Amino acid sequence: MSPRIAPVNLYDLSRSTLGELVASWGGSAFYRDLLWSALYRDQVSSLEAIAGLRADLQERLVERTRLGHLAASHQAASSDGHTHKLLLKLEDGQTIETVVMRFKGRATVCLSTQAGCAMGCVFCATGQMGFVRHLTPGEIVGQVLYAVALLRASGESLRNVVLMGMGEPLHNYDGTMEAVDILCDPRGLALGPRFITLSTVGVVPGIRRLADEERPIQLAVSLHAATDAERSALVPAGRKWPLAELMDACREYSARRGKKIFFEWALIAGKNDSVEQAHTLGKLLAGMDAHVNLIPLNPTAGFREAPSTPGQVRAFQDVLASYALPSTVRQRRGIDIDAGCGQLKAQVEKRR
Ligand code: SF4
DSSP: OOOOOOOEEGGGSOHHHHHHHHHHTTOOHHHHHHHHHHHHTSOOSSGGGOTTOOHHHHHHHHHHEEOOOOEEEEEEEOTTSSEEEEEEEOTTSOEEEEEEEEETTEEEEEOOOEEEOSSOOTTOHHHHHOEEEEOOHHHHHHHHHHHHHHHHTTTOOEEEEEEOSSSOGGGGHHHHHHHHHHHHOTTTTOOOGGGEEEEESOOHHHHHHHHHSOOOOEEEEEOOOSSHHHHHHHOTHHHHSOHHHHHHHHHHHHHHHTOOEEEEEEEBTTTSOSHHHHHHHHHHTTTSOEEEEEEEOOOBTTBOOOBOOHHHHHHHHHHHHHTTOOEEEOOOTTGGGTOSTTHHHHHHHHHO
8 A cells, every 4th residue: 555645735835836736637727726716815714615626626635635724722812902912733733823913904913934943042932942843834824824814803904924923034944935925926815025024033144045036025133232242142143143244144135125124122121222232233234224123122931131111212212313223112012911922832831
């Protein structure tokens, strides 16, 4: 008896790969498009619910493929009702976090790209867990489909996607980009690439590869410190890719793609929020098309530092303004539901 081939998760496939699969069964591009539309426009709940397929194709689909829908094993809504945090279960039992944020009619979903993370940022609950594995494109796309269904139930639609959840997206470059291409496919979910933001801890080879490719998404770089010594203490990846190398890659990206780069700075009281450190940052980013997002720290169990005070945040921002460096203080959404990356999973596991 020949070994049974594991059914393919249809959400792992690009439209062209789906076309090749359908063609290998004798189906035309018409059936590829019908199937694609059923997956992403109608968002069917089962393969049997796909209408209009030839009987033999339907049979092959049921036999060889599956719809890798994700199910929530835990969820929490913030007290203001704007943030909805989900712990989604993968088929191998791993759990990942996905956060849906509703803000003035512009809904955003924050996606995970890995189960765990290898980057080990000291302030991050996911970094404190370690790396388990990369997510497949279908597991990344599945998070969006879950969010779309959740929003649809309240008459809302999804606009923004941020790749800022568990994991380092550029460490799972292929899986992440295949998912981005599926999300942006004009015949499917048709999300706008400029409404997709990828956040990296500064994986230089990934930034350079992104600069080479035609994918007009937004890039955010988690900086958190403007000297190598201070940065490496918070972000161990800083030892592998020092600031000079990182800034060089960012300048190249910005010049070649003609895009602004967002720099993320978690403000930690007494660690990286002094006026002197703001001056160092101002000098580091001088001349670059940059925007700084200042995020008062979300304390985690493994990193008991405090967020900067509002006065310190203002003083920091004033220094950046003196370098003509635009900045925004980001709200810490859903702080009452452990909405920082990895915090909900850590809490649920602790309770178990
Ligand atoms: S902040 Fe991002 S890159 Fe750093 S450990 Fe957490 S998930 Fe990984």
